[in-house]
Amino acid sequence: MPKLIIDTLKIEVPKGTKVIEAAARLGIIIPRFCYHPSLGSLGACRMCAVKFLEGPVKGIAMSCMEQVRDGMVVSTMDEEVRDFRRQVIEWLMMNHPHDCPVCDEGGHCLLQDLTVAGGHGIRRFAGKKRTYLDQELGAFIRHEMNRCIHCFRCRRFYQDFAGYLDFGALQIGSRMFFGRQSDGPLENPFSGNIIDLCPTGVLTDKPSRYKGRRWDYERSPALCIHCSLGCRLVASARYREVIRMEAGFSRAVNGYFICDRGRYGFSYNNLQERPRRARIGQEEVPLDQALRAAAERISQITHQFGKGAVGCLGSARSSLETQGLIKSLCQQQRWMAPNYLADPFREGKVKRAVAGLDGRLAVSLREIEQSDFVLLVGADPVNEAPMLTLALRQAFRKGAVIYVIDPRPVFLPLDFEHLPAPPGDLDFWLGFLLKRTIARQNGEKTLDEAGELHETQEEPAIQDFAFQDRFIKIAELLDRSARPVIVCGTDCVRETTPALAADLVLSLQAMGRKAGLFYLLPDANAFGAVLLSSPESSFLKILEAIEIGSLAGLVMVESNPFKLFPDRSRLEQALNSLDFLLVMDYLPSPIGRPADIFLPTQTVFEAGGIYVNQEGRAQWASPVYRGGLPIEQINNGNHPPHLFREDIPGGEPRPAWQLLMELAHLLSPEQDLSIKTLWTELARGNPVFSRLEELKGPGDEIRIIPEQVEEESFLITGPGNRMKTECAHGDVELLPVEWTLATEELSSYSDPIRETMKKPCLMMQSEMGKRLGIQNRDRVTLSLDGGPLEIEVELKDPMAAGIIVLPRHIDLDWQKMGVHPQWISFEGIKKKKDLDIETI
């Protein structure tokens, strides 16, 4: 490792490190505009100049372009180099409009800081400045090109790092323009990062304009709960409102960036409609009164029908504290076992995935960037776990080969192979790969259980040899790779698929590959939810118990099953037949039947909490501010009244776990539940919880998966677990899917996201469209169990034959679909006749 001296300090850093990074390790931050650790060196801005006093390089050079070498003596503060940087900043500022007082970047602007720090206080340039026409870039980003200093960070992120091609560097020389070909919203679902990257005010956050300056905000690290990855954020709050989100840095998860859903999805926290008072029926009452009333009603029910007549629904978007207290409360009160996953057809798959994930298998997002072969099975990264896309893109840039086996029309901003197999065939193909991989290794000697599994599995009905050849190619590539990663979804797959994916990884490991597994789960804390779910509890059991009348009282904690359960009318009926419904939530979700008692809870920004991401990483989210009604909502936007009071107006909501603790105390005062001993208690059921004691405070994280799950290597062996390859001739399977900006519940409350989201559409193969006489953009009526659904069709290729894809779009009544998997006959897809359109 080369040794060098920077500003009289000695340091030894790995070969290949740039001088600018070596200095950063010493705490010396050399001024820079174009350099960014994740984007690398460019040498465009000339701002990071240093003087090399001794060694192989002599004189002034760019510290981002020079690799460290033995014997270098570097000065960052030499008179000559300071003068150089002063001149650089002066010419960078030549065309800059000096509009800091009206610029949204003012106060947290790198250009502003370095102009002052660089000693260029007084402008000498009196000539004309170049000016531009700005562009309209959509709901997220404000464009002000006059401020640009041509550092190229935005383009390098947009095109090179993220792989999207609708924003770039146009023109040449001093006319250089960063933007789109013409006005229009950016297509990149990671576009918000160019705001963080822009060293000045060219690209600024649009929704937070005029809301405040950096120094006005309460800024705090936060955690994103809009998908299962758990990216780090930096949140800014002001006047009891979350104003803005930026990417937080995480070594293992998101690196420096986040997706637009995470950046702009926070508005649910500030909603005018957000319930902030407790209610009995429709009447607003003090929270403690409502809590006492709830305890009384629950006691009445248990008195009348027994302990098991009360049940509890949690959700995968609650913190682990809340989920854990739900479990403890149900145990303590001997209620029915709680449930957290209201999508019964995903529940089993998520449970399988979490149960099988251990320290041997799990890899983090950053580790995916290092892999040389990624196989995605039933996973659509952009829509299901956006930041995975950027990790794949980095792996791809380093030469990794990427294959996707998925029925949906999958888009990735990189070159990849898409094998559109229908969901019913995924298991077969995984088995095929498993057998091939093992067979290659062992010759024909021994096939393990996993190999045998494939032997006994039914083949897909249509044998397409060209298609099969592509899988043979995958097996070969797997065999040749050193660090393969299998990414497995839990949405468009069958119950057995996650375990088969784990088997494939284990067999690759047995062959000496450094293989890893990466599951995608439905929500921010689905992992925690599964850790707390007993294997025999399920959402359907609770629903059935309500339907037969054995469950009379239900407590719903931050849970909105209507957004997840595919049969709205059945759910509505069941909830209506309840004697008593207690709801605790921070969302104004209409839940079909009004709650008998409602208790307002705090959001993650107010309460904080622990969330476990899909690789079993427990992360502590810090609270950002203390909550309360946004000041803007108090007096119609005018100055709030001059009244002294000790509490925070609208500050009644409490963390859900606290409400549950208080409820437990009211129900059984003699045996208190406590948050302090929660992990110890839960550890009795599952030892991984004891590891949570190691989490010391906000910002901490720890993997809480066991080193090795107890079962022997191959997870599926019994014939009972095997999934038959279905083939219903002439019919199509209706596949509900996720979309980046239109299906996630929390972010759907955000205005800029609503403005950006695509309209719902039904996607099918163009061949199927031809067969049905349907053209792109035609409207069709889909006959579902719950009634007809009218929707526009989009013909997409490639995607699997025999399926139609429907997003669980927030504006779409997809819950008419009823059961899942849902098969529809061709007669059930009818083109809307022209006549119908006329009458409309």
Place this chain on the structure above:
Amino acid sequence: MLPEETLDVLRQKITITDHPRELAVEVMFALQKHYGYLNDEAVQEGAGLLNLSPLEIEELATFYDFIYRRPVGKYCIHVCDGTVCWMFNHQSVLDYISQKLDIPLGGTTEDGCFTLLPVGCIGYCDQAPAMLINGNLYGPLTPEAIDAVLKELRDKQPPQKEDR
């Protein structure tokens, strides 16, 4: 649309390159030759041929001095904007042509014959001040030399205004 035979030649060339992007300039020239300048339709067409996004074509098109994104005259007068030509007072050349043709820098004469543009150093420093017109070099320039060139070009091919 480009004529089918031109398309065939381009497609053929594109298939044998490792990266279609390598042929971007050639494709843009072909399109420009066909349309007279690289119009919006041509940008789309080029993007389709090269499997690039329209923005990527736009990035390249606006980078190069000899790709025109706006209508130009029959003859594009590219006056060298390099350092040596500055020393030989290229500004006076620009001023002279500008006044002679009654167009500003970047403008096109009413009859559609000439467009006046600057160009980055063309390497003919020994001929400074120099200019390029449709690929032909003229220099060292004097008012007389410029007059002669303009007259010659105008007489050679009287441009059809409605062609533009």
